[in-house]
Amino acid sequence: MSEVGHGEGDGMPAGGHLLLIMRxxxxxxxxAGGDRMRPLSLQGRHQAEHVGRGLARHGWTPDRIVCSGxxxxxxxxxQMLDSFGDGPRVDYREGLYSDGTQALLDELxxxxxxxxxxxxxxxxxxVSYCSRLLATTGSDGDGPGRLGLGMPPAAVACLISERPFSHWGLHSARLCGVFGWRDWR
Structure with missing residues (x-):
């Protein structure tokens, strides 16, 4: 895992705002209840735990979490929350399931x-479409190419900008990488 522009040990991005978009x-x-009701598999629970611990280990404990309903x-x-302690504010949004891209941009x-x-x-x-929309054309690594193929389960796209999230627009953040759940071990 590469070091992605965060401050010295405090978990905060150096002079910026870090967006973690996770599938x-x-x-x-x-x-029987349909797509919206599908639960995680045993493998999925394992994946989520790894990602949560990895984010915390890198000092990337979110200030705020927005999650589909x-x-x-x-x-x-x-599966991830225990790794973050009591810090993050959590909001559940039905629109992240039903309204797609616009709902995610509205949260920013x-x-x-x-x-x-x-x-x-x-x-x-x-998740992959919004990551591509937000990423600058000069973003690092093979992340933009990986996003074109879609993000696999438990993958995280990491984007950073000096501007607050409310001022982000199209191609306004640097894509630092797209990490699979195994990358967080």
Whole structure:
């Protein structure tokens, strides 16, 4: 895992705001209640725990978390929360399941300027599409190429900008990387 522009040991991005856009962990294939009700698989619970511990280990404990209301995203976040302690504010938004890209962009607009690290737990194709929309053309590594293929379960796109989230727009943040759940070990 590369070091992604965070401050010296305090977990805050150096002079910036870090957005972590995560696809929910692996879910069961189908259930009687429909797509919205699909729970995490055993592997998915394991993936989510790894990501939560990895983020905390790197000092990237979110100030705020926004999570889709679908069962698999809520369960993903539940597996991660112990790693973050009591710090993050958590909001559940049905729109992150039903309204896609616009719902995620609306959450950025509604963010407070003191939010240094924001974690969004949502779904494909919203997570990869929004990451591509927000990333500058000169972003690092193979991240933009990986996003074009979609993000696998429990993957996290990390974007950073000096501006507060409420001032982000198209191509306004540097994509630091796209990390799979195994990258956080």
């Amino acid at each position: 929910h962990a692996q879910a069961e294939p189908g259930v 679908a069962t698999r995203t809520r369960q993903t976040l539940d 607009s509604a963010s407070r300027s003191e939010d240094g690290i924001l974690l969004v737990v949502a779904h494909e194709p919203t």
